[in-house]
Amino acid sequence: MIELPVWTHPIVGQIAESYARQRLPHALMLVGREGDGLSLLGDFLRRGLLCKQGGIKPCGQCKSCLLVHAGAHPDSRVLEPEGKSLTIKVDQIRGIADFMHETPQQGGNKVIRLTHSEKMNNAAANAVLKMLEEPTPNTYLILESSSLSRMLPTVRSRCRLYKLEQPGHDQAHQWLTDNGIEQPEQRLAMADGAPLAASRISNEAIDQWHRQVSCFLQERNFTALAAFIQQQDPLTLLNQTLLWVDTAIRRLNRQTAPVPERDEDLVQALQGLPTVSLFRFRDYIVQLKQGLQQQANLNQQMWSEQLSARWLEMTGHA
Numbered sequence: 001m002i003e004l005p006v007w008t009h010p011i012v013g014q015i016a017e018s019y020a021r022q023r024l025p026h027a028l029m030l031v032g033r034e035g036d037g038l039s040l041l042g043d044f045l046r047r048g049l050l051c052k053q054g055g056i057k058p059c060g061q062c063k064s065c066l067l068v069h070a071g072a073h074p075d076s077r078v079l080e081p082e083g084k085s086l087t088i089k090v091d092q093i094r095g096i097a098d099f100m101h102e103t104p105q106q107g108g109n110k111v112i113r114l115t116h117s118e119k120m121n122n123a124a125a126n127a128v129l130k131m132l133e134e135p136t137p138n139t140y141l142i143l144e145s146s147s148l149s150r151m152l153p154t155v156r157s158r159c160r161l162y163k164l165e166q167p168g169h170d171q172a173h174q175w176l177t178d179n180g181i182e183q184p185e186q187r188l189a190m191a192d193g194a195p196l197a198a199s200r201i202s203n204e205a206i207d208q209w210h211r212q213v214s215c216f217l218q219e220r221n222f223t224a225l226a227a228f229i230q231q232q233d234p235l236t237l238l239n240q241t242l243l244w245v246d247t248a249i250r251r252l253n254r255q256t257a258p259v260p261e262r263d264e265d266l267v268q269a270l271q272g273l274p275t276v277s278l279f280r281f282r283d284y285i286v287q288l289k290q291g292l293q294q295q296a297n298l299n300q301q302m303w304s305e306q307l308s309a310r311w312l313e314m315t316g317h318a
């Protein structure tokens with residue numbers, strides 16, 4: 001039996017109600033962040049729609065639920081991005097064309113789940129569009145997407161949209177605590193507030209984060225800081241610096257912004273700087289992040305030295 005986090009309950013409630021009134025459309029698009037439990041929700045609905053007990057919640061005990069659990073339900077398909085490029089390709093969609101027209105073997109619904117459906121290439125999206133235009137009875141399509149803007153508008157418009165809201169900080173914190181996860185505050189900061197992503201962060205990653213805090217707080221030597229930066233995972237480090245700066249900016253705007261205890265001294269130091277410097281540094285980090293995401297082979301030595309220089313300049317130690 002899957003326990004769904006509390007912030008997914010509104011969506012499940014809406015879907016359950018439509019389903020009970022036999023008004024659930026055959027195509028559902030779930031939009032949200034993976035780290036907030038998007039896959040968990042998609043899988044829950046797939047199981048629920050296959051369950052023989054009726055209703056949307058899987059009972060976990062009927063024949064259908066047991067078949068799903070064993071990964072052997074004949075009336076369900078899960079398509080995921082494949083290959084080096086991690087895309088959903090048209091062959092994968094075509095591969096389930098026959099399945100679409102088969103009579104369900106268990107006499108209930110048929111359910112197709114597309115995880116990371118924003119990773120469909122154009123040909124695949126057009127094949128899905130065809131499926132959406134010619135629905136077959138008792139067949140449900142669940143499309144999960146973490147980026148609505150990357151979905152083909154024609155596909156989007158043929159699905160009913162369900163948006164998975166991000167949990168509030170207290171909800172996220174509570175969920176981690178209930179699941180026995182240590183250092184919830186620290187993990188949430190590292191995972192941009194996404195609880196499921198936070199729960200998967202390793203202790204080594206937390207230790208590394210602490211080392212980064214200490215180094216950025218104490219190191220005044222340009223070369224030493226640059227060398228340290230160069231050894232770090234670029235995106236993690238940039239997200240971390242962005243978090244410090246954003247927190248400082250929020251506090252200067254009189255908003256409450258909690259950070260892990262170990263980061264507090266650093267954020268307080270930043271709060272003492274001119275706002276314009278913080279914003280300038282923020283722009284620089286955002287640009288650097290975009291550059292890294294577009295071309296992974298950005299000269300690491302060069303940007304490490306730049307970041308070191310910028311940081312020391314901003315904090316008045318250049």
Ligand SMILES: [Zn+2]
Pocket residue numbers: 050051052053058059060061062063064065
């Ligand atoms: Zn069941």
